Amino acid sequence: MSTLGEMQQAFARALSDPEAAIPAGLGGRRAAQAQRRFAIYRNNVTASLIDALQESFPVTAALVGEEFFRAMAREFVRCERPRSQVLLCYGDTFPDFIAAFEPAQALPYLADVARIEAAWIATYHAADAEPLGPAALAALGADAGAARVKLLPSVRLVVSQFPAGSIWLAHQAEHAGEAGEGPETVLVVRPAMEVTLRVMRGAEGVFATALYRGGSIEEAAAAALGADGSFDPGTALVSLLTQGAVLAFEMENDR
Amino acid sequence: MLHHASARCAAGIPDRAGVGLKPEHYREILEQNPDVGYFEVHAENYMGAGGPPHAYLEVIRKRYPLSLHGVGLSIGAAGPLDRAHLSRLKALNERYEPGLFSEHLAWSTHESEFFNDLLPVPYTQETLDIVCRHIDEVQTTLRRQMLLENPSVYVLFEESEIPETEFLALIAARTGCGLLLDVNNVEVSANNAGYDAAKYIDSFPVEHVGEIHLAGNAVAEGEGERLLIDAHGSPVEDSVWGLYRGALSRTGPVPTLIEWDNDVPSWPRLLGEAQKAEAELSRSARQRNRTPARATALA
Numbered sequence: 001m002s003t004l005g006e007m008q009q010a011f012a013r014a015l016s017d018p019e020a021a022i023p024a025g026l027g028g029r030r031a032a033q034a035q036r037r038f039a040i041y042r043n044n045v046t047a048s049l050i051d052a053l054q055e056s057f058p059v060t061a062a063l064v065g066e067e068f069f070r071a072m073a074r075e076f077v078r079c080e081r082p083r084s085q086v087l088l089c090y091g092d093t094f095p096d097f098i099a100a101f102e103p104a105q106a107l108p109y110l111a112d113v114a115r116i117e118a119a120w121i122a123t124y125h126a127a128d129a130e131p132l133g134p135a136a137l138a139a140l141g142a143d144a145g146a147a148r149v150k151l152l153p154s155v156r157l158v159v160s161q162f163p164a165g166s167i168w169l170a171h172q173a174e175h176a177g178e179a180g181e182g183p184e185t186v187l188v189v190r191p192a193m194e195v196t197l198r199v200m201r202g203a204e205g206v207f208a209t210a211l212y213r214g215g216s217i218e219e220a221a222a223a224a225l226g227a228d229g230s231f232d233p234g235t236a237l238v239s240l241l242t243q244g245a246v247l248a249f250e251m252e253n254d255r
Numbered sequence: 256m257l258h259h260a261s262a263r264c265a266a267g268i269p270d271r272a273g274v275g276l277k278p279e280h281y282r283e284i285l286e287q288n289p290d291v292g293y294f295e296v297h298a299e300n301y302m303g304a305g306g307p308p309h310a311y312l313e314v315i316r317k318r319y320p321l322s323l324h325g326v327g328l329s330i331g332a333a334g335p336l337d338r339a340h341l342s343r344l345k346a347l348n349e350r351y352e353p354g355l356f357s358e359h360l361a362w363s364t365h366e367s368e369f370f371n372d373l374l375p376v377p378y379t380q381e382t383l384d385i386v387c388r389h390i391d392e393v394q395t396t397l398r399r400q401m402l403l404e405n406p407s408v409y410v411l412f413e414e415s416e417i418p419e420t421e422f423l424a425l426i427a428a429r430t431g432c433g434l435l436l437d438v439n440n441v442e443v444s445a446n447n448a449g450y451d452a453a454k455y456i457d458s459f460p461v462e463h464v465g466e467i468h469l470a471g472n473a474v475a476e477g478e479g480e481r482l483l484i485d486a487h488g489s490p491v492e493d494s495v496w497g498l499y500r501g502a503l504s505r506t507g508p509v510p511t512l513i514e515w516d517n518d519v520p521s522w523p524r525l526l527g528e529a530q531k532a533e534a535e536l537s538r539s540a541r542q543r544n545r546t547p548a549r550a551t552a553l554a
Binding site for chain 1: 299300302303304305306307308309310326327328329332333334337340343362363364365366367368369370371372374376377379381382385409410411412413414447475477478479480482484
């Protein structure tokens, strides 16, 4: 390996592991000064990622407080170093980390709120696409049930056993809604430049989840009707179209 | 290797003050159409597939000259450049056709790991060869000249054998790249390495300078040392304005960017910083115009 490569290997090891010795040959200063100077890099590398997570997960941070959040984020950064120079979606695995993070177990909904925030970021940066309007439903015709719903590239769905969507909404400045209870399914989409969230409960959530996973309208409706006999698939489809979540309807023979 | 007549002629960026574009200011900029020489963006922030960042940048690009500044290419790494990342940079260059493209004399990747910082390299013959090879690859792939930025450093390598200004001059001469003179980095590194910032500016190979960066720094004291940190979270220091004047007296007017990336200020405050730089550029232009007139009178 080149001399430069050896130095960078030692530098990288010491950045990742605060216990590791700093690289040799960093100036003839007192050891304590060299340590402190190297610590600036150690701190930059970690703190910049913690800051990025705090910016991406503001509601999660508000729920646990800044001190707890930054300690949790520090642990995540230690376990999952970025593998890409593009940090836009760094933290997409943070929700899974939170779900397994022992000190956060007192807030069982926390990981799902974080999933909504990760979905928000992914939706924000997703490829642009023009959604169908509600009028598209009329064009579906007699074999509508066999159609599958192709959703926008920006659509993300978060299925929670908790009222995670209501908790997220309660932390938005413009929101003045009632607290929710029970399981919620949250659909995040960006039909144009604004990310929007739709919180669904019961059969409507079952219906959207089945469509999101690639089921036909018929199959999704059957699953939803199993949860609630009075469910109306037509109304739910119009809601999805109105929210701007649908890219196209695909018939079986189109696929 | 690419050859270019000068760092300046192909730029397409006016010799004016520009501002680092922040999402916080997208709307105000579109509504107010402020008189700004150009905008600069961090390439890595525009590597998503779509969404508001691209939509805003498209509109701003139509109204203003644009400079693209990479922060993750790791030109100083001993290992090969990341081809996937280079392809992303190429796509951005083709999409937005920026007047300038710049990167850093630093490394940030090792094996598959990315360190979100600009890490220092020793100034040796070996580093020189590696950096020049990487810059050749960048310029060949992007089919354009790039500018290389002088770093902020906190540690010094005993094995360094070439002064930084000479190291940069050698790179520019060998690769045909231009240089981005970051005056705040000069102040930070000079303080931390214990050399004279004004002398550094005096020995900088100004014929290669295609852009200047200005930013705020922060002080960190401890272990009997007063270190400066390249923090980009405050106004440009008076001492840095002074060094900037010294640099302009050598370069003449050159595109100058205000970088303020953390604790992002209000748009009017940021614009105010750019106007200060613009005033210095005007003064520099007047001085430049006076000099040949006097020479004529003497002849």
